[in-house]
Amino acid sequence: MINFLKLISRNKLALFGGILLVIIFVVSFLSPLLPLKDPDVIKTSDRFLLPFSEGYLLGTDHLGRDLLSRLLWGTRLSLLVGISAALISATIGSILGTIAGFYGNKTDNVIMRIIDVLMAFPYILLALAIVAVLGPGLFNAMIAVALVNIPFFARNIRGVTVTIANKEFIDAARLSGMSNFKIIIYEIFPNILPVIVVTISTTVGWMILETAGLSFLGLGSQPPQADLGSMLGEGRSALIVNPHTSYVPGAMIFLIVIAVNLFGDGIRDALDPRLSKGELVKPQPVTQIKSNGNVENKSNSFLSVKNLTTAFEFDNKLHLASKDVSFDIKKGECLGLIGESGSGKSVTALSITCLVASPPGVIVNGSVKFQGDDILKMNYEQIRELRGNKISYIFQDPLSTLHPLIKIGKQLEEAFIEHNHQKNKEATLKGKELLKLVQIPNIENVWNSYPHELSGGMRQRVSIAMALTNDPELIIADEPTTALDVTVQAQILSLLDTLRKERGLSVLFISHDFGVVSQICDRVIVMYGGQIVEEGKTENIMSKPRHPYTSQLMECVPHIGFGKRKLPTILGSPPLIIYKKEIGCSFASRCLFKKDNCLNEDIKIVRKGDSEVRCLYPHE
Amino acid sequence: MNNKMDILSAKNLSKFYSKNKGLFNKQSINLRAVNNININLKAKESLGIVGESGCGKSTLAKMLAGLITPSSGEIKIQDKDINNYKKYELPNHIQYMFQDPISSLNPRKTIYQSLAAPLKYLRNLDEKEIEKEIKSIIKEVSLKEEFLNRFPHEFSGGQAQRIGIARVLLSKAKIIILDEPVSALDVSVQSQILNLLNDLQKKFELSYIVISHDLAVIEAICDRVMVMYFGDIVEKSDAKELFQKPYHPYTNLLLKSVPKTNQKIKIQNLIETELPDPINPPEGCSFYSRCENKTEKCKDLNPEETIKENRKFKCFFPNN
Ligand SMILES: Nc1ncnc2c1ncn2[C@@H]1O[C@H](COP(=O)(O)OP(=O)(O)OP(=O)(O)O)[C@@H](O)[C@H]1O
Ligand code: SF4
Ligand code: SF4
Ligand SMILES: [Mg+2]
Numbered sequence: 001m002i003n004f005l006k007l008i009s010r011n012k013l014a015l016f017g018g019i020l021l022v023i024i025f026v027v028s029f030l031s032p033l034l035p036l037k038d039p040d041v042i043k044t045s046d047r048f049l050l051p052f053s054e055g056y057l058l059g060t061d062h063l064g065r066d067l068l069s070r071l072l073w074g075t076r077l078s079l080l081v082g083i084s085a086a087l088i089s090a091t092i093g094s095i096l097g098t099i100a101g102f103y104g105n106k107t108d109n110v111i112m113r114i115i116d117v118l119m120a121f122p123y124i125l126l127a128l129a130i131v132a133v134l135g136p137g138l139f140n141a142m143i144a145v146a147l148v149n150i151p152f153f154a155r156n157i158r159g160v161t162v163t164i165a166n167k168e169f170i171d172a173a174r175l176s177g178m179s180n181f182k183i184i185i186y187e188i189f190p191n192i193l194p195v196i197v198v199t200i201s202t203t204v205g206w207m208i209l210e211t212a213g214l215s216f217l218g219l220g221s222q223p224p225q226a227d228l229g230s231m232l233g234e235g236r237s238a239l240i241v242n243p244h245t246s247y248v249p250g251a252m253i254f255l256i257v258i259a260v261n262l263f264g265d266g267i268r269d270a271l272d273p274r275l276s277k278g279e280l281v282k283p284q285p286v287t288q289i290k291s292n293g294n295v296e297n298k299s300n301s302f303l304s305v306k307n308l309t310t311a312f313e314f315d316n317k318l319h320l321a322s323k324d325v326s327f328d329i330k331k332g333e334c335l336g337l338i339g340e341s342g343s344g345k346s347v348t349a350l351s352i353t354c355l356v357a358s359p360p361g362v363i364v365n366g367s368v369k370f371q372g373d374d375i376l377k378m379n380y381e382q383i384r385e386l387r388g389n390k391i392s393y394i395f396q397d398p399l400s401t402l403h404p405l406i407k408i409g410k411q412l413e414e415a416f417i418e419h420n421h422q423k424n425k426e427a428t429l430k431g432k433e434l435l436k437l438v439q440i441p442n443i444e445n446v447w448n449s450y451p452h453e454l455s456g457g458m459r460q461r462v463s464i465a466m467a468l469t470n471d472p473e474l475i476i477a478d479e480p481t482t483a484l485d486v487t488v489q490a491q492i493l494s495l496l497d498t499l500r501k502e503r504g505l506s507v508l509f510i511s512h513d514f515g516v517v518s519q520i521c522d523r524v525i526v527m528y529g530g531q532i533v534e535e536g537k538t539e540n541i542m543s544k545p546r547h548p549y550t551s552q553l554m555e556c557v558p559h560i561g562f563g564k565r566k567l568p569t570i571l572g573s574p575p576l577i578i579y580k581k582e583i584g585c586s587f588a589s590r591c592l593f594k595k596d597n598c599l600n601e602d603i604k605i606v607r608k609g610d611s612e613v614r615c616l617y618p619h620e
Numbered sequence: 621m622n623n624k625m626d627i628l629s630a631k632n633l634s635k636f637y638s639k640n641k642g643l644f645n646k647q648s649i650n651l652r653a654v655n656n657i658n659i660n661l662k663a664k665e666s667l668g669i670v671g672e673s674g675c676g677k678s679t680l681a682k683m684l685a686g687l688i689t690p691s692s693g694e695i696k697i698q699d700k701d702i703n704n705y706k707k708y709e710l711p712n713h714i715q716y717m718f719q720d721p722i723s724s725l726n727p728r729k730t731i732y733q734s735l736a737a738p739l740k741y742l743r744n745l746d747e748k749e750i751e752k753e754i755k756s757i758i759k760e761v762s763l764k765e766e767f768l769n770r771f772p773h774e775f776s777g778g779q780a781q782r783i784g785i786a787r788v789l790l791s792k793a794k795i796i797i798l799d800e801p802v803s804a805l806d807v808s809v810q811s812q813i814l815n816l817l818n819d820l821q822k823k824f825e826l827s828y829i830v831i832s833h834d835l836a837v838i839e840a841i842c843d844r845v846m847v848m849y850f851g852d853i854v855e856k857s858d859a860k861e862l863f864q865k866p867y868h869p870y871t872n873l874l875l876k877s878v879p880k881t882n883q884k885i886k887i888q889n890l891i892e893t894e895l896p897d898p899i900n901p902p903e904g905c906s907f908y909s910r911c912e913n914k915t916e917k918c919k920d921l922n923p924e925e926t927i928k929e930n931r932k933f934k935c936f937f938p939n940n
């Protein structure tokens with residue numbers, strides 16, 4: 001709770017709204033206790049006194065009633081009515097939404113059709129109709145406003161419920177013997193509660209406004225009872241000569257609605273898990289670079305990465321995700337980068353063209369020389385030029401790079417036109433050529449499909465085609481086959497291998513699978529806990545790994561042909577994010593060859609022949 | 621087919637999903653997910669089901685666990701039709717472990733609360749017994765007691781999968797369906813979980829149905845294997861024999877496609893990788909478009925199950 005308030009108060013506007021709201025609430029709800037004049041006592045001799053008149057701080061209305069007193073009593077009433085309406089419609093709407101979303105099918109159809117019908121009427125017209133049937137009066141106005149808002153809640157909550165009801169933990173609850181009713185109460189409700197709260201906080205302002213509207217039209221509170229709407233209505237007739245009778249309630253309505261909405265936005269942001277961690281800022285197009293010392297990089301390799309260190313900054317601390325990563329890629333070479341989840345493979349790959357999202361990402365140190373120029377010293381324009389042209393990426397999930405609502409053909413054409421300023425016709429031709437190159441069997445059909453209409457394997461072919469549109473010289477492929485079936489994987493790997501050999505491409509190929517890496521890589525780097533622990537020729541690493549992590553990991557990968565059996569394992573699990581600087585070997589806690597001095601100092605990577613190892617006692 | 625020894629058996633099991641053609645089109649189309657499958661599982665046995673994504677593995681498994689209603693066919697658990705079990709009684713006999721260990725735990729409940737549910741609702745234990753059971757099971761899956769008051773997002777995939785295993789064990793069900801039990805896990809953690817599953821099976825005399833796309837995983841924990849293609853079982857066999865000598869061309873293709881550390885890629889000629897259209901299933905063999913052994917006969921006729929040297933497969937021209 002304290003945390004929650006802290007989060008809200010980080011958003012200055014929300015804090016302001018919250019404070020304003022508290023003041024309005026406290027003052028108006030204390031009005032029975034305050035030394036106020038009776039709001040309903042008529043004193044015609046004091047009509048239309050201006051604000052700051054003696055005895056009447058805010059003046060009087062057309063019947064000589066004290067405006068301050070009426071304002072506070074009226075605010076209290078309006079708030080009460082608005083909030084009650086919000087609670088009523090939230091309760092009914094949420095129940096309907098949950099039932100519709102959970103049971104689906106017929107139940108869902110019936111409920112949602114009724115809701116649709118309600119929504120088809122203009123808002124205020126429906127409220128008017130309801131009041132017309134029930135008769136004027138504040139209570140009826142409240143019912144009308146509540147009813148009119150039910151569809152809004154029902155729709156929102158239904159949407160969330162459908163998502164949650166399809167989660168695996170709901171099935172798991174079923175298998176725990178829970179009845180549907182219990183599942184709704186104990187499993188679903190806690191998960192939709194935040195949404196309900198947010199929806200209330202963003203609608204209550206409108207509901208107050210709507211009740212005021214009905215009162216303004218004379219359908220809500222009846223004289224002499226004051227609420228904000230009726231005060232405004234009464235003030236209207238004297239608007240020209242005595243405008244203050246309208247300004248006073250008008251200003252209060254304005255304040256309430258502003259305060260509620262600002263505060264509501266704050267609540268929404270605070271409950272949003274994506275925003276609760278990082279700052280509320282848009283990511284920048286290039287990763288922030290805070291490199292202090294200049295790394296000397298004299299290599300004239302095609303790509304040379306040196307001491308690249310990337311961190312994520314939250315809670316004002318730098319959490320290192322990759323540490324001192326150095327490697328070279330030669331022209332036409334395929335370098336494999338292997339490691340388990342969280343070992344820093346993707347962060348390294350993205351850092352090469354400053355694609356790590358910032359904030360929270362920061363490149364703390366390092367140099368990335370591509371064909372002689374240091375990318376980390378380039379400006380945004382230069383980096384952008386590189387990204388689409390000479391260096392391109394292929395990701396695990398092709399849907400993340402393909403636009404979901406544009407047909408494949410159009411996307412390919414646009415890629416050509418954007419970067420090469422080619423004419424439409426040429427672009428079409430080239431696009432189809434590429435699809436042929438990536439061995440898509442049925443080109444015309446694929447050309448006119450949306451990404452989601454293709455199978456995973458086809459989609460990955462298309463994104464390889466996309467990556468090739470501008471004749472790149474370096475392709476960075478981040479787990480391009482992990483989401484695919486083995487049969488499809490074999491084809492994509494074969495395709496990548498052919499392409500790179502035919503076109504002399506350099507490839508940085510990221511994977512967690514030794515088998516996959518062996519298929520197409522010339523050299524391999526093994527990463528653990530953000531560091532490179534071993535580097536060498538693929539055949540050598542696969543047949544004679546030198547680092548204990550590499551050998552232990554390779555041993556516990558199950559291979560076919562050995563039957564049902566006990567598998568070798570590595571104790572424990574890989575380190576999560578690295579936030580404190582630990583001395584010594586990061587693999588020590590799981591290493592079978594550990595000796596005492598492994599924890600005394602940081603282990604340096606040592607070159608021997610054409611391999612490198614970060615270990616004091618490597619296998620020989 | 622229904623053997624007395626079988627702890628679970630399914631006969632002619634099918635599932636069609638119907639989709640409405642469009643907003644204004646009342647006609648619906650039928651999508652074939654599982655087609656006329658027979659399965660039997662013996663006590664204390666583990667049966668693997670392999671196949672590519674979209675072949676109907678999970679639909680089949682969820683039908684067996686009573687989470688999806690079959691379109692036709694019957695399922696018997698301990699010789700009793702699952703429709704004849706009382707409401708909420710079935711989970712006492714068969715449990716399902718989900719692929720994604722984290723998302724199968726309610727994010728707003730502590731581990732203790734999630735683990736208590738089966739004890740409370742399935743076994744009607746009181747608070748004290750629940751605590752005792754949970755504390756003993758948590759040791760069984762090598763987790764620490766202090767984890768119990770934490771929330772799911774605080775766990776790594778491997779730890780969450782152990783919690784999933786613990787929950788399944790607490791129900792005391794003897795049949796457990798493991799849906800891709802390690803595919804969401806790190807390589808170094810996979811083997812820990814597979815070993816744990818093997819040990820628990822012996823200790824509690826469990827029967828497993830293991831679903832996976834990873835042949836090596838299946839081989840490491842299964843006695844028998846069924847290969848699924850396009851909603852159908854195309855080959856059934858003893859695990860060891862299947863991996864040594866695949867009969868069906870599809871099994872062979874799967875085995876060939878597994879990347880090995882000691883060889884470079886072979887150039888693949890482009891055979892289609894797409895499954896047939898489930899709305900308009902082909903007349904003949906469903907593997908026809910991808911098969912290396914096919915002839916004209918396969919295009920028009922759908923092969924029936926053939927038995928040869930104790931092996932069962934659906935193919936006219938098997939590999940051996
Ligand atoms: N946007 C982010 N904010 C905070 N931490 C992050 C972010 N992205 C990655 N990390 C952390 O950085 C570390 C390295 O992550 P990275 O994505 O490079 O791993 P990986 O080796 O690619 O893993 P995987 O195999 O799962 O793709 C991890 O501990 C991860 O939690
Ligand atoms: S340095 Fe020591 S602990 Fe680290 S991998 Fe080598 S032997 Fe193991
Ligand atoms: S029946 Fe024919 S097409 Fe089908 S798998 Fe056998 S050989 Fe191939
Ligand atoms: Mg990654």
